[in-house]
Each structure stands twice: as structure tokens, then as C-alpha cells.
Amino acid sequence: MSSLVLSATASLMEAAHAVLNAPHPWPNSTTGFAYRIFKRAGIPLPRFMLEPLRQPSSLLLRRTPELATFGYVLRLADAATVQLWIDGIEHLRGREIYPADRQSFVFNPVEILGISAGLMVDEVPIEHRKWFAETVLRGFEKDQFRTPLSRFVAQRSLEIASASSADHVVREPLDLDALSTADLVLVAATCLGFGTLDNNFLDALELSLLDRILKQPFIVGDAVEAATCVVASQRAIARVRPSFDNSSVEERLVALCRRFPLFVERLSGRQRNRQPIVVQDEYDVQDLLHAILKLHFDDVRPEEITPSYAGNSSRVDFFLPHERIIVEAKMTREKLGQREVANELIMDATRYSKMERVDTLICLVYDPQRRCLNPISLENDVAASSTRLKVRAVVCPHGL
Numbered sequence: 463m464s465s466l467v468l469s470a471t472a473s474l475m476e477a478a479h480a481v482l483n484a485p486h487p488w489p490n491s492t493t494g495f496a497y498r499i500f501k502r503a504g505i506p507l508p509r510f511m512l513e514p515l516r517q518p519s520s521l522l523l524r525r526t527p528e529l530a531t532f533g534y535v536l537r538l539a540d541a542a543t544v545q546l547w548i549d550g551i552e553h554l555r556g557r558e559i560y561p562a563d564r565q566s567f568v569f570n571p572v573e574i575l576g577i578s579a580g581l582m583v584d585e586v587p588i589e590h591r592k593w594f595a596e597t598v599l600r601g602f603e604k605d606q607f608r609t610p611l612s613r614f615v616a617q618r619s620l621e622i623a624s625a626s627s628a629d630h631v632v633r634e635p636l637d638l639d640a641l642s643t644a645d646l647v648l649v650a651a652t653c654l655g656f657g658t659l660d661n662n663f664l665d666a667l668e669l670s671l672l673d674r675i676l677k678q679p680f681i682v683g684d685a686v687e688a689a690t691c692v693v694a695s696q697r698a699i700a701r702v703r704p705s706f707d708n709s710s711v712e713e714r715l716v717a718l719c720r721r722f723p724l725f726v727e728r729l730s731g732r733q734r735n736r737q738p739i740v741v742q743d744e745y746d747v748q749d750l751l752h753a754i755l756k757l758h759f760d761d762v763r764p765e766e767i768t769p770s771y772a773g774n775s776s777r778v779d780f781f782l783p784h785e786r787i788i789v790e791a792k793m794t795r796e797k798l799g800q801r802e803v804a805n806e807l808i809m810d811a812t813r814y815s816k817m818e819r820v821d822t823l824i825c826l827v828y829d830p831q832r833r834c835l836n837p838i839s840l841e842n843d844v845a846a847s848s849t850r851l852k853v854r855a856v857v858c859p860h861g862l
Contacts, residue, residue, distance in 0.1 A: 474691050474695050477688075478682050478688035478691040480682075481685065482689070482692075486510050489531050489532065489534065489535050490531050491527055491530050491572045492684040492685040494530070494535050495572055495575065495689075496511075497535055498655040498656070499690060499693060500689055500692075502654060504724045506727070506860075509832050512832075517543070518531075518532060518543060519546075523546050523550035528550070529551065529573075529576070530570075530576025532547050532580065533577045533578070533580025534580070547580060551580075551590045552590075560600075560601060568597070568601055568606070569612055571611060571652070574615060574619045575618070575619055578619040578623050579622070579656075581623055594623050598616055598627075602620075602630075610636055610637065614652070615648075617631055617633065618652055618658075638667060643678070643680055647671065647690050647691070648686070650667055650668070651686050653667060654690060672694070712824065716854055719856035723830070726830075744793040744795075746793075747791045747792075747826070751779070762780055762782060763780065763783065783819060785822075786819060787822045788814055788822070789824050790825040791825070792806065792807075792825060792827050793830075794828070794833040795833075798833075800835060800840050803827055807825055811847060811853045815850045822854070823854070825853075827840070829858065829859065834857050837860055841855045841857060
């Protein structure tokens, strides 16, 4: 079963990455929703999400698709955009929310969630949040939400805006098996992007989604589906892989390196408006990696001197003598891209092979600006270059 899960999820992640690597407006309603999913999961963002937000106009922000789009990313927007968004909500409050033709944001899951997300930003007046909660509650009272998906998303939006208002709505059980695959993915996206009040439901949802993916092919159509597939697949893989404690020391180190960007991202957004910890250069990477290693290994020796090579000696970043492993840290920059990193690592491996007490070299290559266009190729080339030493390069983020 484990090999089947890994095979199916690998294929799904490949399709999801292809969608995320395609050109996208930044933001639109689906890329904004996908951004929220990635941020909540603590997964490094796709490259296009690192670009500045496009600038909206006041006219466009009178349309609910645009309001939803910027609602997802309103915390990233400048003050002028936030004010335009608030003006757009004020305009929306003057419209009929439940028209006879049902062409309204409350019936569109992506739009209602995006608007509810924006309403929770501190700068947005609380009366807008109250209006939204009263509007959605009125929809439940008049039985406006007629499908299981629309009821589920509307209730989650109401819980986001006003937990006390949501208490007036009876939470109906959702029959996951009765949903189409697209609706099942959207339910999963809602839980991954906004959380769920029932962890048991989330477990059942993930199992149902995985079962559906294993049984029938699913074509990833947009950024929301792609982000959901990436996060859900990674969670599924984590369940079937051997536990971290039972893995080899080498695999433990590789796993720590893979997760390094998550550690950096968490430090960049601290509580109570404290100054963020920013990684600016390779020395910062080394300091953080040193701290991580000290949590997991008793004897970590920084800057161990190597034997002379080509007339010169050097110092390794970290030496784990008991494990017979050297750990190096590099950070890409303007003149240190994929080719230069590969060359340095190959030279390092040749130099360190003269150290009799070392069997393995593991190198963390922190690449926050995605200068390594083909990280898998870099990792494979470095591994293939080894002679006596076993060499592992870990490029992270791995580039969505």
C-alpha cells in the first residue's frame, strides 16, 4: 500500500507542479486562495507568488471576483489597496446579495471565502464583518444554500467572520462519498486554507481524497486544486513513510535540510510585532543550521580544519564525529547559481575525502530566490561526483 500511495501522490504532485509553474496572474481568485493554502501549511511559495501584487483599480474592486482575489492577499497589500478594498465592500453592501438569478458571490465558494478572508484584516472596520455575518446568516434562514458544498463553505465563512453567529446554524454532516472529486478537492482546500473545527473530519477528508485519487485519475485544473494536491500529497507521504526516529542519521539530516525553509519562514513572522529574524547571507544560514544540529546531535564541531588539498587547507562548516558526517551550508546569490554551487560542492567532496574520519558529506543549499532552475539535476550531479565519500546535496526550497 505504501508504494502505491507514494506512486500515486508523486504523479499527482508532478501534475500540480506543472500547473503552478505555468504563468499566472498574481493575484487572481485561485492564486490568492492557493497562497493561503501554502502559507497555512508552511510550504515554500511558488515562484510567481514572490512577485509584487498587481495594482487593482477602484472600478475593478467594485466587482466581487476582484474583491475576493485581494481578500486572500490583503495582508500583503499596501495601504492604498486596502482602502480601495474597504471602499469596494461598502459598495457591495448597497447591492442585493440574494438576487433571483442567484448570480452572487455568496454562491461561489472561492469568492465568499476570499471576501471573508479580507474582512478579518485589522484595518477593515468591524461593521463590515458584522454585515457579512448577518448576510450569510440570513441566507441560511431563508434556505438559500441548496447544495452540500455551498452550505459547507458558507458555514465555514460564517465561522471565520463570527463564531457566535455560526452557532445559530445547525452543522449538517457532509457526505464525502457523495461529492464529486472537484467538490471534494474544494472542501479539502477550504479546510487547508482556513482550518477546520473538527480534526476528525479533516482526517476523514484526507483519507477520502486519497482514496478517490488512487481509484480514478484527477486532472489538476487551477492553482487552488494544485495547492490542495501538493499539501494533501505531502501529508499522505508523511503518513506512509517510516517515522523520523526510525530513519538513518543521514536521512534525518536530509529531512532537516528539506525543512529548513519552513524554519526560516516561521522566524520571519514573529508574534506581538517583534522584529523578524531575516536570513540575508550564508553566515545566517550557518548560524541557524548550527542551532538545529545542536538540537539533534550531542557533538557538533563547527569549523573543523581539513587536510591540505592543492596546497591549501580549509574549514568545514560542521563535523559530526560520532556519525562521521560533514554538514555544509551554502546560500545562492547573484554570482553563486546552480553551476557555481555544483562546482564548489564537487571540490569540497574531493577535499573532504582525504579526511579519514568522514564517510558522508551533506550540503544544505538554501536557494530562496530560486536561482537553481533544476534542483533535482544539481542534487543528482553532486551525488554522482563522489568517489570515496557519499555526497548528498539538498536544494531547498525545492522549487514549486
